[in-house]
Amino acid sequence: MKLASVNQPQTETNGNFNKPVIEVSGLNLWYGEDQALKDIHLNIPENQVTAIIGPSGCGKSTFIKTLNRMVELIPNVTITGNIMYRGQNILEPKYRVEELRTKVGMVFQKPNPFPKSIYENVAYGPKIHGIKQKKILDEIVEKSLRDAAIWDEVKDRLHENAYGLSGGQQQRICIARCLAIEPDVILMDEPTSALDPISTLKIEELVTKLKQKYSIAIVTHNMQQAARISDQTAFFLNGELVEAGPTNEIFSNPKNKQTEDYITGRFG
């Protein structure tokens, strides 16, 4: 991955949003010769939920993966611009990506628990970070599973394999695993698209609670989900950020016709 030189970030304040925890400015990304992101400017406000919506191939997942530099796992990626996380540019070569991925955690579309027990899934991250005492690990596991709203369902079978759980439960185990290493920001890439409606609503309820402690960015194809749970909605199209704003405004009276066409399903 090549990191090119950067421009000065632009900061905007908006009465609807908290101060930003991540500020993206002038972000461009290429996969080889193909430009996947074009001059993106977007703030992720603290302790609020930002939904990223748009049709397939618009750059939503690419964008969210830049925020914890997961995108650099793909070969031939070039990025220009700034991504400021709490005032530091994460795209600078000297920025420690391992530390970034502790603070900016990720939950993926397909639940991907480790082939281990429920306990070991959640304890894995803290153990990697050097926590060895069982009492502390037990506390972290319980707190994380409680915060992920699954403790009561699994407390009596912590040493059973996580693969024995339902899809919705597995996804909450993945969220608990993410929480165990005390992130600051949680990125979610279509976290409920593989789940049944009830599990989806449980995850949505969880996201609404989690934002009290964490800042959340969620990619979703489900516009009603974006409308239900987010404070800010950003609409991407062909690698560009067409419009971003308070979710109430985006879904009641968007400024841009392309946004209107997409959210009303006229975009074909």
Next chain:
Amino acid sequence: MGVREKFDRELEQLKTLVINMATKAEQALASAIQSLVEQNENLALQVIDNDHDINRLDEKINETAIWLIAKQQPVATDLRKIISSLKIANDLERIGDQAVNIAVATVKIANQPLYKPLEDIPKMSERVQNMLNGGITAYKTDDLKLAKQVADEDNAIDEMYHTLIQELLQKLTESPELTNQITQLAFICLYLERIADHVTNICEHMIFAIEGKRVDLNR
């Protein structure tokens, strides 16, 4: 093939229901005023009876709108149009009720000679009917300019109402034996003024549906 053809058809069907209801409200008002001018008790009773048709359309619009919201999960312009249809139907239902009120008042004075030939009330009602017709035309064609022009008429209706009320009150003090008739005529003026307010509301709902702005035209 359009992406949401079925939904677009259903939205058109909802709009057609509202137009049908508006047409019936318009007819109700016209018949109520005709019954007053002609002192035609039978026609007035028909207006009262036909109000059920307007109410049934209101129920149908409510049902259709609720199902559309539940099934189609509309947002933005689609949602505003559906919500506005509900609000417009509500105002049309009230216009129908006011037409009934005019008819009821007409029945109460049908069997007595009017103290003078009606001139001012028919003039006021003609302007109100023109407002209603203009509002319906604006709704059919999404003509915001026309909607705003229609709403502007409301001030003139208010002035006519106040002038007429003053005259009627003056007559009441001069001729207390005409209390029943004067009172009913005053009520009719009030009902017409209220109808004009409801037409202005309809124009406000149209502006909200199309522009997403809430305005107060009932100044």
